[in-house]
Amino acid sequence: MNPMQIKIEEARKQGKVGLIPFLPAGFPSREQFWKELEELDAAGAGVIEIGMPFSDPVADGPVVEKASLKCLADGINLAWIFDGLKERKGRFNAALLLMGYLNPVYQYGLDKFGADCEAAGVSGLIIADMPFEESGFVKDAIEPHGVSLVPLVGLNTTRERMALYAENAQGFCYFVSVLGTTGQRESLPAKIKEKLAEAKEVFDIPIALGFGIKHPDQLKQFEGLMDAAVFGSALITHIENGNTSDSFMEPWK
């Protein structure tokens, strides 16, 4: 079983929602980033999602985009991410996931990317601009290295398309809560429940809800329909305001 799934199931056994914080690599600064990861890990993150900065992040809202562009300006690249993770391999309790866009991964070389994920202890990958139809060559390159491609589905994904993704999916299914980009929302669409229930039926791996998640209270309504929650913009904003990852994680524990 993929480590991401193991971690989420562990949380479930304790009656908890799996916690999946997202931070762009190199945010808020090169040094501080690794401290944030350690804090998130110590505070009970099940999976840590590390953003690979890209110049043109079309699936992201302004908070993530700005943070990613700042990291790019600071010279963050895949080599830096892998070096840092290799140095710290085995130190994280959480499973590690890389999230980004196809082009930087493609330029890096898919085989090298898969091998470096394995060497760095990364067990999952999300490519935001790669639907099922185009994903075969990436899956083929990374799966031999124990890295699973995490599917993204949403409110407008038909049951038939969910089934395509579900066929060989490992780790967890990322359910996008809004028709929109990343970023905090005050309220979430009513249609989520019905679609989450559908996803629960189609996928036999855990379901994580992400995009727009701000506070654990928002999740109560989805009890039983989801297994984990992803939060990015809210965490980034919290850190930008001078707070710690630890204090962000407090209400979620």
Added chain:
Amino acid sequence: MKKGYFGDFGGQFIPELLMPPLIELEQAMETILPSEEFQTRFAHMLEENVGRPSTITHCPNLSKDLGLDLWLKREDLNHSGAHKINNCLGQGLLAKMMGKEVLLAETGAGMHGVATTVAAAMLDMKAVIYMGATDIVRQAPNVNRMRLMGAEIVSVESGTKTLKDAINEALRRWIADQENTHYCFGTAAGPHPFPTLVRGFQQVISKEARRQFMDRNDGSLPDVVVACVGGGSNAIGMFHHFIPDESVRIVGVEAAGTGEPGCCDSAPLDHGTNGVLHGMVTKLLQTDEGQILPSHSVAPGLDYPGVGPEHAHLQATGRVKYTTINDGQALNAFKALSRREGIIPALESSHAVAYAIENKAELQGRSVLVCLSGRGDKDLGILDQIL
């Protein structure tokens, strides 16, 4: 071959949340496009509203100056001033028949934004136009025209503040507003099915031009066919019906920016490498690490670090040659065509005209048919500053 590919290029590299509207669009292309209702209405609109067929014009004075036989396909005579209207009326009508109420678009030079706004007004729809903040300043006349015709204009402040970023923002908006909104993509690029859809609406250019040229030249074909390449829609429209004609040399002209070493340009086919952006595998201006580089051209409509996938394929197969013209050479062509023939071309189109001027030695005695993709009224402000 995989769906939506031209050789190794093309595809659908977009977030899953955009797959449903793209699939819906593909289905509409299969059902609505071939219908008699669509075909009749579209043909009628091209004739009555655009003014098609656009003429071809022989340029006696420049031909004499250059020692070649220069012809222009006059897309600048289309209503709203460029080839963009062919595509917008096509997509607009398709969207209307799909039951959509809003046309969303990105624009660089503003010509596509204007054309989308015209289509929306004609079809009783709403136009929402994303435009880079830099382009809003440099193409102010088009911004005014869009406002006058009722478009909502969104100024894009992110990234390079030009066409690339306008596309990013428009894609984001489309993710959120897909129910009633059609993304009226402005060029033969982006995720499948846009490259095919847009080519379908722009191929009317070469369909007409080929026949018109032969009618005027005792049945012979031009020696050379030229068009400028931004995203590549006027070029693919101009090339399409000449591709099987082996005797015809086909040339696509990219923008070399200032032409100084180390300066940004807008020539991914000539200077780029394979990569993935805006839904397609194509040639891109990018770093070794896959970050997209800023582009530059004096012509805002060419200021884009990517290009439509069919062009990358036509380059790979060798059927079409791609080359570059810099800002200065384009300005020179702009002045030459204005003074010698009384035709003020768009700065984008001036790049294509400049090809004939810069290569006159090699083209002696040949017939050269250039796509004059648009007129230059929109550029007078830029020219005031630099001429």
